[in-house]
Amino acid sequence: MGRALDIRKNDIVRVTAGRDKGKEGRVLEVYPRKKQLFVEHVNIIKRHTKPNPNKQIRGGILDKEGPIDISNVSLICADCGPARIQHREKAGGEKVRVCAKCGQVLDR
Ligand SMILES: [Zn+2]
Incomplete structure (x- = not known):
């Protein structure tokens, strides 16, 4: 891979491997160095939170998105459907991501 930045924040992606395979969601955050990202409602994990009255946090178990490998989306x-990404430069020099199969622009 090594093309971590092919996927960006706010992209709609499909999970192609793992427990949530087939799910689709919006990318909440990308961590290129770790090659991980967070996708809305995907890889939900239980987080135990300590109560903190100063911040009005009651504590307990919270559902939260866990990180998934960029290569799995x-x-x-x-x-x-799930597309292999190619990069193309438009006439004005603007770089866009296109589907490697049909050439459709995937940037919105
Ligand atoms: Zn296509």
């Missing part, structure tokens, strides 16, 4: 092409 894929951008979605409207026609092809």
Whole structure:
């Protein structure tokens, strides 16, 4: 891989491996160095939180998104489904991500 930045915050991605395979969601955060990201409602883990009255945190068990490997998600092409990404430069020099199969622009 090594193309961690192919996926960006706010992209809609599909999970292609692991427990939540097939789920789709919005990318909440990307950590390129760790090659991990967080996807809304995907890989939900239980977090034990200590009560902190100063911050009005009651404590208990909280559901929260856990990190998943960037290689386990894929951008979605409207026609092809999970897409392999290619980079293309438009006339004005603007770089866009396109579906490697059909050439459709995947940036929104
Ligand atoms: Zn396509």
